[in-house]
Amino acid sequence: MLVTLKEILEIAEERKIAVGSFNTPNLESLLAIIGGAEELNVPVIIQFAQCHEPWIPLSVIGPIMVEQAKKAKVPVCVHLDHGETLSYLQQALELGFTGIMYDGSVLPYQENLENTKAAVAMAARTGASVEAELGSMGRRESGAGDKTVQADETKIYTDPDLAEEFVEETGIDALACSFGTTHGIYLTKPKLDFDVVRNVRKRTNGIPVVMHGGSGVSREDFREAIRAGVRKVNYFTYMDKSGGSASAEYIQTVKPGEPLFFSSVIQAAEKAMKENVKEAMMIFAMMEM
Numbered sequence: 472m473l474v475t476l477k478e479i480l481e482i483a484e485e486r487k488i489a490v491g492s493f494n495t496p497n498l499e500s501l502l503a504i505i506g507g508a509e510e511l512n513v514p515v516i517i518q519f520a521q522c523h524e525p526w527i528p529l530s531v532i533g534p535i536m537v538e539q540a541k542k543a544k545v546p547v548c549v550h551l552d553h554g555e556t557l558s559y560l561q562q563a564l565e566l567g568f569t570g571i572m573y574d575g576s577v578l579p580y581q582e583n584l585e586n587t588k589a590a591v592a593m594a595a596r597t598g599a600s601v602e603a604e605l606g607s608m609g610r611r612e613s614g615a616g617d618k619t620v621q622a623d624e625t626k627i628y629t630d631p632d633l634a635e636e637f638v639e640e641t642g643i644d645a646l647a648c649s650f651g652t653t654h655g656i657y658l659t660k661p662k663l664d665f666d667v668v669r670n671v672r673k674r675t676n677g678i679p680v681v682m683h684g685g686s687g688v689s690r691e692d693f694r695e696a697i698r699a700g701v702r703k704v705n706y707f708t709y710m711d712k713s714g715g716s717a718s719a720e721y722i723q724t725v726k727p728g729e730p731l732f733f734s735s736v737i738q739a740a741e742k743a744m745k746e747n748v749k750e751a752m753m754i755f756a757m758m759e760m
């Protein structure tokens with residue numbers, strides 16, 4: 472069933488868990504994620520990042536995401552991830568997305584604040600909820616295919632004082648915080664500062680904190696972050712990588728001279744991605760493994 476970001480985060484708050492938020496820039500990941508969530512009976516967020524537009528247009532995958540969410544047996548929020556322009560956010564809202572993230576983290580504070588306020592006003596017209604970001608994760612949501620990743624010296628941790636003012640002035644429903652995580656494939660083991668999460672929660676009357684870039688984060692650190700107040704965890708790169716590895720393995724099983732079918736390759740990928748996301752979902756839902 473289709474629910475808003477605010478509603479799904481309320482479930483997370485009640486259960487003291489985080490909801491996994493997975494990118495679906497193809498049909499296989501979409502089916503793997505909803506199928507996995509139904510098998511485990513956990514709420515789930517499916518999301519589409521603006522930077523994945525060259526892979527598949529939002530206008531193509533967006534309506535399918537909304538339809539699949541409506542048909543699902545578990546609560547599903549359809550969310551726009553890292554929206555960089557207000558017109559793109561509007562496009563997602565018109566398709567029936569129930570959550571949008573405005574990412575103005577690379578802009579000066581005042582501009583981020585003003586644009587986030589505009590995003591909140593836009594979302595209010597359709598009843599959708601809004602996530603925004605303060606601080607910087609060092610590099611943008613790039614995910615797979617980005618070979619330009621470098622050690623990120625531009626990481627700026629979220630300032631709890633500023634978060635208090637930002638949340639109050641914008642009226643957002645969730646705040647993406649930077650506390651040591653990185654997008655994409657991890658290069659050095661992340662060192663997380665859970666006090667950032669705890670202090671942001673304290674100053675903001677318990678705003679649901681969103682964790683981006685779980686790459687390289689241990690199971691124990693995920694659980695510590697959730698205990699500190701993380702209620703949404705974005706997860707993509709390692710799911711996508713598991714699909715890629717399964718495809719490569721499948722291809723190697725085809726004997727020379729035998730036909731290789733694309734449909735068989737993507738089935739292997741979907742199966743692997745489902746197993747990968749189920750494991751992540753169990754961690755985020757604080758389930759025994």
Ligand SMILES: [Zn+2]
Binds near residue numbers: 553612683684705
């Ligand atoms: Zn992100």
